[in-house]
Amino acid sequence: MRLYRALLHFYPVSFRAEYGDEMEAVFRARRRDATNPPAVFLLWIEAFFEIVFNAVAVHWDILRQDLRYTARTLARSPGFAVTAILVVALGIGANTAAFSVTDFVLIRNLPFPEPDRLVKIWQTESGYDQMEFSPLNYRDVKRMSKSFEAMGAYTPDAVNLVGQGDPQRIDSVAVTSEVIPVLGTQPLLGRVFTSLDEREGAPGTVLLSYQLWQAQFGGDPGVLGRKVILDDRPYVVIGVMPSHFNFPSAGVGLWVPKQFKAQEFQDRDDNYLDVVGRLKPAVSLKQAEAEMDVTMQQLKREYPGENKNTGGTVISLRDELSDKSRLMLWALLGASACVLLIACANLANLLLTRSLGRQKELAVRAALGAGRERLVRQSMTESMVLAALGGALGIFVAIGAVPLLAKLVPNELPIASTPAVDFRVLIFAGLLTVVTGVVFGVLPAFRASGKGDMNALREGARSGGGRKERLRAALVIAEVTVSVVLLISSGLLIRALWKLQGTDPGFHAGGVLTVQTALPMPKYQRTARRVEFYDRVLTEVRALPGVSSASYSTSLPMVWGGGIWPVDINGQVVERTASHTVSMRYITPDYFATLQIPLLLGRGVSESDAADGQFVAVVSQSFVRRYWPDQNPLGHHFQMAFHDRMVVGVVGDVRVRGLEGEPSEPQAYFSYRQVVDGNLVYYAPQDLAVRSSATPGSLVPAIRRIIQSADREQPISNVRTMEQIVELKTASRTVQVRVLGAFAGIAFLLAAIGIHGLLSFAVSQRNREIGVRMALGAASGDILRMVLGQGAWVAMAGVAPGLVLAYVAARLMQALLAGVQPGDLATFFSAAGLCLVMTLVGSFLPALRAVRIDPMTAIRTE
């Protein structure tokens, strides 16, 4: 019979208590009736299966009952239900979205086979931690290294695609034949490059991205062998890469083989190759790094001039991410975890408050014979229902939020630009909520069903007080603390954003429209041909209504941080360290007027600065400060980019690399007519800037017509205003501030709800006490002070640790603060002030209710 009793444990406790003995008696009787061993055996088999089957059915019956009961009770208090569900949804949704993005960028493996062995290899120079390789150094390093299974080089570019509808500008990458095999991705169609494709003069071959294949070739499987024209050269499509192949970053449309020309192996200081490698299976990153050191030492000995300050570094491809992006994502994750914590605290508080209100009901049910197990189970069902509904809504919150957060995905990694919602995280956050719900929903039921709680049944008994009251206060205090941390963190980031937005870029962005027309080579190899194009376009654009000036330049500020060259002053030895480099651009004469960069001394470049005359340069103030402090720089000479150049003017400094961090390298500007034929054509002007009083958008069709008439096959791309370019520099910050601000707002709101709930309940529980006090002559002011005082106490208890924690958090994310002090007093005071206001607002209604208590009614009802 012991076995039978054990089997009965499949049933719920309450059921077993009710019917267990009788079922046992029935079974015993049947056991007595079974005479022979086969019958006994059959009886046991039958008993086993029917107990299991029926136990499941009984559990299901109870669940249905509890669900019905839950639906009824929640419908009776819709305010509670809606608040609890929203709190859970916000917590789960925000957390899932934030973690989905963070996991996608920081944690998850890159989409390549054995990604741990993939590395990026950089040259270093003093002042530059990661510099591209020159072809010469690359060739030597590749030959000398033993740590790598294979190594390949690539260089990002963009090409004009003609012949597929309108001419288009497509982001492309020139890769050596090793690059794609190093990564290990197989093409979806066709083949990848071989060494035959990269020989100088080999017929052009191209690999399409899945996205370009779909958009421009309609996903045609017969695309292999098709001819396309890229920058006026014919190429044959040899393959299509799968949709998850985003190398080196999302948005690349096609890959072409890198065909080195003999002249590329002449200058060891011409750095433009990105290098990616795959470590041999047994080689660690540290070993590869050590070997790279040795290799670079040797190259330094062999080429003491060019490689004087050169070193090498090997980093995991996974870590190809700026510290700032990483920190930003961790901050985001931390903030979302805070929101989840607050949501859980709030849910716990809601459930506790509710249980206090229902103490009487629970006691009645316990007195009527509902066992502890039934009460606990009922509460559990209710918590689960709330968590499930909140979680379901949270999924929608997450799905809605991920695309917004996707703007925080940095474009430095070979991953897609938008992550998918991570359902593992959703499950984790859901479980956390369920646990919170279960613990705080079930505890009160446990207590109610325990001994001695019959007090609740006594007429006029007050619920609450004691331990539970303290627990609730502690939860609210924690909410206040966390919301202070979030408020201050987002406050500091807002200050940092304002500070950056207030930084003078050195030019005036308002009213400037920019358009890119990248001229294909070799079609525009000759400078005279380009000059003809620029002159025609600029003349016609200047004639458009509202246009005050227009110019071409190699690249606009903040679009491109390249063009960094060492400078040699009157035969001094060239040393390529950060303190000797300058960024350069070729410009047309109106450039300074168009961007309103102030001309401080001398003149700008002019049409008379032609290829056959003296090469001239306009330099920035910091250039002068560096080389000719306290001298008149006009007429001085320096050597840069293969030529001697004479200073003819000085302009203000420009933030070429963006608003953050240190000011950029000093700048030098050269005349667009002095780009030597076939040399440095990479620097040929391609960005058109137009200053006008017209709305920028209205100019675009006219500009497009002008360019089309100058060259029918010339695409235009990157149409945007200069203001948009500047904004883009702070875009991920803006998104982060908004997200963190939203999190802080949610936390703040939840904390206010918490304070309000705590005080409302306290007031309703102290109805009689307040009534008695008033009857004994307490003035409204005293009562008001009492309630507000309680609110203020909770707020203070939360704000004080909040300030400390916020300071710690601010120190951790100091790198994001753009120079704003982590202990910024204004921010700390504002946050504390806001909390004070929140406390007052949250306490106001309960206080008002307390003051309005009619002493007679309060005493009589008790």
Added chain:
Amino acid sequence: MDKPESLLPLPPATFHILIALADEDRHGYAIIQDVAARTNGELKLSAGTLYRSIPRMLDQGLILETSTRPAPELDDERRRYYRITPFGVAVARAEARRHAQLLKMARVRGLAPEKA
């Protein structure tokens, strides 16, 4: 209380329990034995099925637990006795009527033997 018809059709086990309780109060095992006897042993109600049905029938007001017990020498204190309620009788009658009507329809189409 609900109308008797609202509970129809009854699960077979429920109907059998009501029939077993129609003439006298019985305890669980007695119900099982009665069902087996009436069906010539074809239907052996299991304890599990019985005790899953009983709480629901108590809930629905079809039966009640009675405190009237037989003489001590015939009793076992672990036993619980159940009695059919007037509502239970009404529901059993309604279910019987439903079965009778079904049978009549089946007869018209020649699916069941004529009355003996």
